[in-house]
Amino acid sequence: MTSPRSSPTPRRADAEQNRCKILAAARTVFASADDDVSMAEVSRRAGVGMATLYRNFPGRRELLEAIYADEVDAICAAAGTIEAGSAQGALVAWLREFFGFVTSKRHVAAELLEHTDRNDPVFGDSRSRVIAAGRPLLAAAQAAQEVREDLTLEQVLDMVHAIAKIPSGSEYVEPILQACLDGLRPVQPHAAALPMH
Amino acid sequence: MTSPRSSPTPRRADAEQNRCKILAAARTVFASADDDVSMAEVSRRAGVGMATLYRNFPGRRELLEAIYADEVDAICAAAGTIEAGSAQGALVAWLREFFGFVTSKRHVAAELLEHTDRNDPVFGDSRSRVIAAGRPLLAAAQAAQEVREDLTLEQVLDMVHAIAKIPSGSEYVEPILQACLDGLRPVQPHAAALPMH
Numbered sequence: 001m002t003s004p005r006s007s008p009t010p011r012r013a014d015a016e017q018n019r020c021k022i023l024a025a026a027r028t029v030f031a032s033a034d035d036d037v038s039m040a041e042v043s044r045r046a047g048v049g050m051a052t053l054y055r056n057f058p059g060r061r062e063l064l065e066a067i068y069a070d071e072v073d074a075i076c077a078a079a080g081t082i083e084a085g086s087a088q089g090a091l092v093a094w095l096r097e098f099f100g101f102v103t104s105k106r107h108v109a110a111e112l113l114e115h116t117d118r119n120d121p122v123f124g125d126s127r128s129r130v131i132a133a134g135r136p137l138l139a140a141a142q143a144a145q146e147v148r149e150d151l152t153l154e155q156v157l158d159m160v161h162a163i164a165k166i167p168s169g170s171e172y173v174e175p176i177l178q179a180c181l182d183g184l185r186p187v188q189p190h191a192a193a194l195p196m197h
Numbered sequence: 198m199t200s201p202r203s204s205p206t207p208r209r210a211d212a213e214q215n216r217c218k219i220l221a222a223a224r225t226v227f228a229s230a231d232d233d234v235s236m237a238e239v240s241r242r243a244g245v246g247m248a249t250l251y252r253n254f255p256g257r258r259e260l261l262e263a264i265y266a267d268e269v270d271a272i273c274a275a276a277g278t279i280e281a282g283s284a285q286g287a288l289v290a291w292l293r294e295f296f297g298f299v300t301s302k303r304h305v306a307a308e309l310l311e312h313t314d315r316n317d318p319v320f321g322d323s324r325s326r327v328i329a330a331g332r333p334l335l336a337a338a339q340a341a342q343e344v345r346e347d348l349t350l351e352q353v354l355d356m357v358h359a360i361a362k363i364p365s366g367s368e369y370v371e372p373i374l375q376a377c378l379d380g381l382r383p384v385q386p387h388a389a390a391l392p393m394h
Contacts, residue, residue, distance in 0.1 A: 148379075150372045159373045162359040175347045176356045182345075183380025 019056050021046045023070065026063050039063075072126040075101050076133035088146035091137040092181050095160050098130070099177060102164035131157065147184045156184065216253050218243045220267065223260050236260075269323040272298050273330035285343035288334045289378050292357050295327070296374060299361035327354065344381045353381065 025046035029037045039060060043053045057063040078097045084090040134153050141147035151159075163177050222243035226234045236257060240250045254260040275294045281287040331350050338344035348356075360374050 148376065151376060155369065155373050158363050158365070159360065159376065162363050162373075163356065165362075166355050166359050168355070172352065176352050176359075179345065179348060179356065179380040180377050181380070182382075182384065183376040183378070185379075187379065 015056075018046075018048050018052055022048060022053055022056055022063070023066060027067055030064075030067065068126070071101060072129055076129050079133040079137055082137075086146055087137070087141040087144040088184070091134075091141040091147060092184070094134060094137050095156065095181065096177075098134075098157065099160050099164050102161055103170070103173075141184075145186055148186050150187075151184070212253075215243075215245050215249055219245060219250055219253055219260070220263060224264055227261075227264065265323070268298060269326055273326050276330035276334055279334075283343055284334070284338040284341040285381070288331075288338040288344060289381070291331060291334050292353065292378065293374075295331075295354065296357050296361050299358055300367070300370075338381075342383055345383050347384075348381070 022042065026037075026042045029042055029045055039053060040050065042063065043050050046053065057066065075098055079094050082090050082093050082097070084093050131153055134157070138147065138151075138153045138156060142149055159180055160177070163173065163180055166173050166176065219239065223234075223239045226239055226242055236250060237247065239260065240247050243250070254263065272295055276291050279287050279290050279294070281290050328350055331354070335344065335348075335350045335353060339346055356377055357374070360370065360377055363370050363373065
């Protein structure tokens, strides 16, 4: 029993700590494993009992959702903190973060999709959050005439997402991504319209 | 019984005609239907009996493969006949044909994939044929310095294919495709490197 004064706080702190330990362990386990990962292994790595694990995350799906939500948070946060020499540079840097989010093995979207309908609110809500976070970056780059005007952020993200899903290694996919990002340049750059003499 | 002189020929001609009628009917049926199409409906539309249908195509999969092969033939043929004002224009026009091939409801690749392993020779062989047909177009556009040098045709086709798979309508996807095709322009256009004064 804890002292009456601090009774709820340590328990909450413990619970929060357990939750963090579980999520950290699950991220590691999902990152290293090529195949299905058991809840038992997550429990072992986190150093918490199965009862604690299941109290926090009733199933594999809830665990995946929590990891996914954390990663979406990170992408959204990055949109506000990214630094680059130009509005276009900031947008592209953030799109590369998003690309990494989609491709990285550490991320669980692909597996979560197997457990979840694509139209599930988990995805719809994440998509809305990512779009809301990135929209100012695109708007700034378009206002600076550094990015073409005929694409919405939804379209830009779907483009990057589509490229990220090409089932090949990063050496193969990287030049494709670069071409697509270069394709965001304004359609008629002023320089190209200059007379050649 | 036919006359001895022409014995094999009419039979072959009939057989060829039946095959054509079946393929034409199957293309129509697959194009119009949102859902599964029965072999019986193909037989009815083609005006041939089920026995004739099954003699030509022992199953749905063989029928799909034959339609698919015809469409691959058409893409390959287009690479040799496309006309445009520039090497880059010809490449882009052909890539748009390929995009149409991937997206069009008339095409059966998606359904065939459900019946077939992606690594099946049907696909590997088609991919090789399409790549061989398109390679001269990319080579010419790169030689003319109208298209960037850092992409192979495999990469360009995978890019277009990835965009074609975005599950949205053509109005939404078209500007994305256009941006990607614009991204094929050389990285440093000479005009952009000119001094501004």
